[in-house]
Amino acid sequence: MSQSSVLSSLSKINEKYLMFRTVTSQTDAGDAKFLFSAKDNLTSKDMETCSGSRILEGYRPPFDATSIAKMREAGGLLIGKTNMDEFGFGTFSTNSAFGVPRNPYDLERSCGGSSGGAACAAAVMEGHVAIGVSTGGSICCPASFCGVYGIVPTYGRVSRYGLLDYGNSLDKIGIISSNASDLGKYVAIMAGADPKDPTSCVQPAIGSRRKLKSVAVPVDATEGVSEDVKKAFKDGLEGLKSMGVDVQKVEMSTLKYAIPAYYVIATSEASTNLARYCGMRYGHQDGDLSLKFDDYFTSFRSQYFGEEAKRRILLGTFTRMVGFRDRYYSKARNVRQSIIEEYRSVLSGCDAVLTPTMPFVSPKFSDISKMTPVESYKADILTGPPNIAGMPHASVPCGYDRDGMPIGMQFVANHWDEGVLFSAAEEWEKNFDAVRPEVSI
Amino acid sequence: MDRETVEKVARSAHLKLTEEELERFSRDLGDILGYFTILDEAPDCEGFGIDPIGVADVLRDDEPRIELEPDAMLEGMDTYDNYVRGPRLL
Numbered sequence: 001m002s003q004s005s006v007l008s009s010l011s012k013i014n015e016k017y018l019m020f021r022t023v024t025s026q027t028d029a030g031d032a033k034f035l036f037s038a039k040d041n042l043t044s045k046d047m048e049t050c051s052g053s054r055i056l057e058g059y060r061p062p063f064d065a066t067s068i069a070k071m072r073e074a075g076g077l078l079i080g081k082t083n084m085d086e087f088g089f090g091t092f093s094t095n096s097a098f099g100v101p102r103n104p105y106d107l108e109r110s111c112g113g114s115s116g117g118a119a120c121a122a123a124v125m126e127g128h129v130a131i132g133v134s135t136g137g138s139i140c141c142p143a144s145f146c147g148v149y150g151i152v153p154t155y156g157r158v159s160r161y162g163l164l165d166y167g168n169s170l171d172k173i174g175i176i177s178s179n180a181s182d183l184g185k186y187v188a189i190m191a192g193a194d195p196k197d198p199t200s201c202v203q204p205a206i207g208s209r210r211k212l213k214s215v216a217v218p219v220d221a222t223e224g225v226s227e228d229v230k231k232a233f234k235d236g237l238e239g240l241k242s243m244g245v246d247v248q249k250v251e252m253s254t255l256k257y258a259i260p261a262y263y264v265i266a267t268s269e270a271s272t273n274l275a276r277y278c279g280m281r282y283g284h285q286d287g288d289l290s291l292k293f294d295d296y297f298t299s300f301r302s303q304y305f306g307e308e309a310k311r312r313i314l315l316g317t318f319t320r321m322v323g324f325r326d327r328y329y330s331k332a333r334n335v336r337q338s339i340i341e342e343y344r345s346v347l348s349g350c351d352a353v354l355t356p357t358m359p360f361v362s363p364k365f366s367d368i369s370k371m372t373p374v375e376s377y378k379a380d381i382l383t384g385p386p387n388i389a390g391m392p393h394a395s396v397p398c399g400y401d402r403d404g405m406p407i408g409m410q411f412v413a414n415h416w417d418e419g420v421l422f423s424a425a426e427e428w429e430k431n432f433d434a435v436r437p438e439v440s441i
Numbered sequence: 442m443d444r445e446t447v448e449k450v451a452r453s454a455h456l457k458l459t460e461e462e463l464e465r466f467s468r469d470l471g472d473i474l475g476y477f478t479i480l481d482e483a484p485d486c487e488g489f490g491i492d493p494i495g496v497a498d499v500l501r502d503d504e505p506r507i508e509l510e511p512d513a514m515l516e517g518m519d520t521y522d523n524y525v526r527g528p529r530l531l
Contacts, residue, residue, distance in 0.1 A: 202496055281518065295528075314470060333490075335483045
């Protein structure tokens with residue numbers, strides 16, 4: 001689609017797929033070199049920023065997030081803010097206060113989450129560049145479910161200034177696109193030290209692309225994974241071998257602790273980060289001011305936070321409480337270090353660790369509604385480990401199930417070694433026959 | 442998790458839960474914490490920090506500057522005479 005046809009059909013596309021929370025009213029791309037969207041938890045001067053939450057409805061930030069500012073400086077036109085699970089709390093984008101994005105391969109199924117709108121936009125509009133954010137799997141999961149490429153750079157590679165925090169030691173800004181070459185191109189634009197986010201200031205320069213020569217597959221990588229995903233992953237491995245990539249098996253005994261450790265750290269951080277939403281500074285400010293301070297905050301937060309936000313705030317508050325902090329929060333940080341060390345050890349002998357991205361294809365909404373919270377959290381079993389470790393990782397499409405639903409596989413590289421992921425995705429794209437969704441509006 | 446603990450945690454988090462929410466979150470949090478018990482068997486290691494990468498202090502000269510106009514900061518807030526309106530203290 002040309003830039004002008006994208007702009008003129010944006011509202012219509014969104015009516016069908018609900019991938020955007022806000023779209024630009026611009027119909028002329030002017031001198032724009034490219035069009036891009038940003039997840040709705042990144043602040044943007046000209047568009048409302050709600051992070052999928054009713055509590056922020058109406059919030060107009062006075063500044064651009066660094067990632068958005070850099071994309072604009074490079075000639076990008078921001079065409080919309082993409083729909084997402086409230087504050088990133090979800091795996092299926094069903095926890096948004098503003099509708100649920102629809103998978104372009106089957107409208108009855110999820111786009112994944114929490115950057116579901118971003119992956120949907122990338123799948124529907126070929127060549128569209130979508131900025132996503134990953135805390136525990138929120139880029140690779142939707143990229144896998146929507147049959148597109150997604151990359152999460154090393155923690156700290158892209159400044160988090162202007163990102164509405166979920167878990168500040170976990171949040172990472174990346175790219176989703178139907179073109180593998182966009183991953184390296186646009187991460188390079190957004191990356192770099194930014195004094196406004198000190199965690200971005202220790203990074204080395206992005207290295208040049210390095211050909212993928214070897215991958216390690218954890219021996220239990222496909223444990224609990226659906227048969228369709230197993231088959232596509234096996235085909236993916238065969239494809240890599242035919243490209244000359246050496247495949248080895250490895251034991252990674254710490255990965256099974258990643259999901260509980262991730263949820264402890266993420267909810268602990270989220271429960272403090274979300275304390276700022278109290279009805280005085282951002283979004284809705286329509287509480288009853290005759291109430292006392294505590295009562296006002298409590299009534300406001302109880303009214304506007306969604307169910308999963310409340311669940312995670314409660315969980316994170318509990319795991320930080322006196323008497324429980326050592327058992328949960330301190331232990332989880334300890335486990336994170338063990339996982340980092342195990343990745344480093346494995347990656348000293350190969351270029352990347354490879355697993356399927358998700359244990360199943362995108363589920364139907366009717367099945368998601370029956371899942372318990374633990375079942376839903378366990379869906380992150382393969383995307384959680386690199387996220388808690390802050391390791392760069394990328395999802396590439398590697399096959400389709402019998403219903404034509406996309407399946408992805410995930411490469412994990414060492415800290416700051418994005419170059420090998422860019423190269424792996426680009427080489428893979430040349431050897432993989434992608435099936436695009438049929439898009440009619 | 443028992444209802445009393447959920448109520449205590451909710452108070453601390455500035456959340457007031459309905460009866461139905463209390464019941465649901467009590468059950469859900471019990472299930473989730475049950476799943477977390479696997480952490481008890483995870484091996485310990487040394488040298489863990491807050492962030493997954495090493496970080497360093499970032500310092501700059503202490504020179505005042507205005508990056509965001511104060512008026513822009515107040516836009517969208519409930520203000521009067523440059524004051525922010527809030528609930529009563531007492």
